Amino acid sequence: MEFGFWDAINILGALAFFIFGMKMMSEGIQRAAGSALRSILRSMTKNRFLGVLTGFIITALVQSSSATTVMTVSFVNAGILSLVESAGVMMGANIGTTVTGWIIAILGFKVKLSAYSIPLFAVGVPMLFSKVGNRKYWGEFLIGFAILFLGLSYLKNAVPDLGGEAMAWIKGLSQYGIFSRIFFVFVGAMITVIVQSSSAAMAVTLTLVYAGWLPLDVAAAMVLGENIGTTITAELASIIGNVHAKRSARIHSMFNIIGVCWMVMLLPWVIDFLTVFVENFTNIFESNAKLKTADLNEAQRMNTYILAAFHTTFNIINVALLIGFVPWLIKAAVWSVKAKNNDDEEVRLKFIDASQRTPELATVELQKETAHFGEVTSRMSEYARILLNSTDEKEQVEMYKKLRKYEDITDKMEVEITEYITKLSNQEMTPKTSIRLRSFMNICNDLERIGDIYFQMYKTLEYKNEKKLYFTPNQRNGLNELMDLVDEAFGIALANLSTSSFDDVTVTSASEKERDINRFRDKLRKQNLERINDKDYNANSSLIFTNMFSSLEKVGDHLINISEAVTGEI
Numbered sequence: 001m002e003f004g005f006w007d008a009i010n011i012l013g014a015l016a017f018f019i020f021g022m023k024m025m026s027e028g029i030q031r032a033a034g035s036a037l038r039s040i041l042r043s044m045t046k047n048r049f050l051g052v053l054t055g056f057i058i059t060a061l062v063q064s065s066s067a068t069t070v071m072t073v074s075f076v077n078a079g080i081l082s083l084v085e086s087a088g089v090m091m092g093a094n095i096g097t098t099v100t101g102w103i104i105a106i107l108g109f110k111v112k113l114s115a116y117s118i119p120l121f122a123v124g125v126p127m128l129f130s131k132v133g134n135r136k137y138w139g140e141f142l143i144g145f146a147i148l149f150l151g152l153s154y155l156k157n158a159v160p161d162l163g164g165e166a167m168a169w170i171k172g173l174s175q176y177g178i179f180s181r182i183f184f185v186f187v188g189a190m191i192t193v194i195v196q197s198s199s200a201a202m203a204v205t206l207t208l209v210y211a212g213w214l215p216l217d218v219a220a221a222m223v224l225g226e227n228i229g230t231t232i233t234a235e236l237a238s239i240i241g242n243v244h245a246k247r248s249a250r251i252h253s254m255f256n257i258i259g260v261c262w263m264v265m266l267l268p269w270v271i272d273f274l275t276v277f278v279e280n281f282t283n284i285f286e287s288n289a290k291l292k293t294a295d296l297n298e299a300q301r302m303n304t305y306i307l308a309a310f311h312t313t314f315n316i317i318n319v320a321l322l323i324g325f326v327p328w329l330i331k332a333a334v335w336s337v338k339a340k341n342n343d344d345e346e347v348r349l350k351f352i353d354a355s356q357r358t359p360e361l362a363t364v365e366l367q368k369e370t371a372h373f374g375e376v377t378s379r380m381s382e383y384a385r386i387l388l389n390s391t392d393e394k395e396q397v398e399m400y401k402k403l404r405k406y407e408d409i410t411d412k413m414e415v416e417i418t419e420y421i422t423k424l425s426n427q428e429m430t431p432k433t434s435i436r437l438r439s440f441m442n443i444c445n446d447l448e449r450i451g452d453i454y455f456q457m458y459k460t461l462e463y464k465n466e467k468k469l470y471f472t473p474n475q476r477n478g479l480n481e482l483m484d485l486v487d488e489a490f491g492i493a494l495a496n497l498s499t500s501s502f503d504d505v506t507v508t509s510a511s512e513k514e515r516d517i518n519r520f521r522d523k524l525r526k527q528n529l530e531r532i533n534d535k536d537y538n539a540n541s542s543l544i545f546t547n548m549f550s551s552l553e554k555v556g557d558h559l560i561n562i563s564e565a566v567t568g569e570i
Contacts, residue, residue: 011155018151019200025144031137031360031428048326051088052095052319059096068093069230069252076248083247083333087326090252091319094227098312100199104206105301105308107149117153120146134430155207181221181264188225198230202311209307210300217271219303220310224260224267227315231256247333254329259318271306274313278306349413352420359429359437366421366440370447371497373413374562377447378490380406380454381555385483387461388548389476396465403458410451414444435568436502442565443497446558453558457551460544469541478524479545482552485520489513489559496566510563517556524549 059068072081072089081089120142127139192201205222208214214222231253263270279302322329351368380403387399421437421444429437471479492513496505528546531537 014151014154015195015200015204016151018148018155018203019195019197021144021147021149021151022197022199023144025141025148027428028137028140028142028144031134031140031430048084048088048091048323051085052092052323055089055092055094056096057092058089059093060099068096069249072248076244081248083244083251083330084326086248087251087255087329088323090248091255091323094256094315095312095319097198097202097230098308098315101202101206101308101311104203105304117146117149120149137428137430140428155203178264181217181267184218184221185225185228185260185264188222189229190225191222192226192229193232198226201226201229206304206307209303212300216275216303216306217268219307220267220271221264223307223311224263224314227256228253228260243337246337247330250333250337251326251329254332255318255322258322259314262321263314263318270313271310274306274309278302278309349416352417359424359427359433362420362424363433363436363440366417366437367497367502369417370440370443371494373410373417373444373447374490374494374497376406376413377410377450378487378494380410380451381483381487381490384454384457384461385480387458388479388483393465400458400462403455407451407455407458410448414448417444439502439565439568443562446561446565450555450558453551453555457548460547460551464541464544467540469538469544471541471545472537474527475541475545478520478527479548479552482517482520482524482549485513485517486552486555486559489517489556493559493562496563499566502566502568505563505566507560507563507567510560514556514560517553521549521553 055068055072069090072086072093076083076086124139124142124146127135127142130136130139188201188205191204192198195201195204202223205214205219205226209216209219231249235249235253349369349372351365351372352362383399383402383406387396387403390396390399418441421441425434425437489510492510496502496510499505525546528542532539532542
């Protein structure tokens with residue numbers, strides 16, 4: 001039988017169906033249980049051993065090691081997980097992703113999957129229209145699972161039986177010992193990079209084994225390559241992250257590459273051992289052993305079991321061997337990913353990037369990013385205070401530069417965070433997540449407005465210094481006291497932004513501080529009006545003074561808005 005263009009299109013279509021089902025299933029459970037997944041990552045990663053268990057559980061649930069590793073990298077980026085904890089999670093994710101191989105091997109080539117897909121659609125589709133809790137997203141999970149089953153069924157049927165032709169050709173490439181194994185490791189890695197899913201690559205490999213295209217040793221080498229290919233996702237997710245995120249992704253890459261290196265050398269012996277073990281184990285539970293040895297399809301199905309067992313065995317042994325060397329892996333990652341100098345003028349987004357993820361999982365990074373945005377904006381208060389009190393012209397010029405630069409920074413940060421939120425808003429999400437994203441949008445808008453106000457204050461003070469105008473000691477002291485109150489309000493707002501849970505925040509202290517700012521503003525206004533007609537009271541300085549305390553009061557208004565947005569009141 002010949003393999004033509006139409007056969008290739010059928011295989012690609014079936015693979016696309018499989019990947020779409022896996023994506024829908026993974027995103028459905030992430031939306032339905034996103035907060036629970038975050039809680040698991042936070043609470044079950046006290047050490048690297050618990051991290052392995054956590055990574056296994058999450059990956060087995062979402063059926064995507066890439067989703068787990070990207071989530072882990074983002075949590076390291078956000079400062080929620082340490083490098084040691086993230087290493088354990090990623091090791092566990094490698095074991096968790098082997099569950100997919102077993103599902104495919106056990107169900108994909110013996111059970112008529114389409115017979116199970118239709119009932120899943122019958123249950124899942126009505127749930128899509130439910131407005132009760134997260135039922136809609138559990139429906140998405142079931143429908144994704146059904147589509148995955150159908151995709152796997154179509155993939156199995158789409159691969160034509162080329163008999164000995166494909167096997168003979170590939171065997172010709174596999175006659176060069178370790179060099180052949182390295183070649184097929186590279187092939188497996190490339191397939192995973194192209195389809196961006198190690199589970200999809202594993203499905204293809206198992207299907208080709210079942211169809212008789214791939215000898216078992218070649219397929220095993222490709223599975224090793226798929227373990228390397230899946231690290232690309234984490235590396236890409238870390239590109240825009242901070243140095244810790246890059247190091248976390250590097251640990252994942254080194255762990256997988258080291259494992260592949262030792263397994264490539266032992267591959268023939270491991271395959272021989274697993275072949276005997278799986279056949280003996282299967283024969284205990286299946287009485288038709290003689291039929292299987294005589295039936296080609298049953299023999300090839302046995303090969304899929306052996307390949308799934310190899311995938312699991314490799315990852316478990318690799319974790320067992322390397323978990324004790326996590327400190328050395330971290331040292332190697334620190335050495336290979338150098339930290340840049342911490343120049344506070346090089347300010348950019350630290351916690352969010354352009355990678356795709358569900359809104360439920362992105363809220364953690366967004367909270368960290370808005371807190372970072374608040375901290376950046378608060379620096380303008382310090383620079384404005386120095387400018388207010390400085391008599392050194394050189395120092396004044398330096399503060400002009402800083403305030404101009406930081407006003408531009410706040411504008412850019414607001415745009416980038418808002419664009420990120422807008423992209424997330426195009427996806428399905430829970431009502432709670434929608435409210436939270438709206439809060440982040442409001443917070444960013446208020447922080448950008450605070451940056452604008454400090455920029456206007458800088459222009460006012462620049463004009464004052466150019467015109468050689470001076471504040472009286474009482475005016476200067478009054479503005480400094482008002483700045484103290486604003487800084488206290490800033491501290492409250494930043495603490496609210498940095499809290500572990502927005503649900504625990506109240507606006508009581510923020511409201512009290514905002515009232516203190518208003519009362520002090522009124523006091524300064526009254527004093528200014530009482531002295532406006534004094535002969536020694538400069539009218540131009542008085543106008544600048546009024547502009548300054550009014551601007552500081554507006555900053556206070558935006559700060560209370562931030563705390564109210566955190567609680568969901570606006």
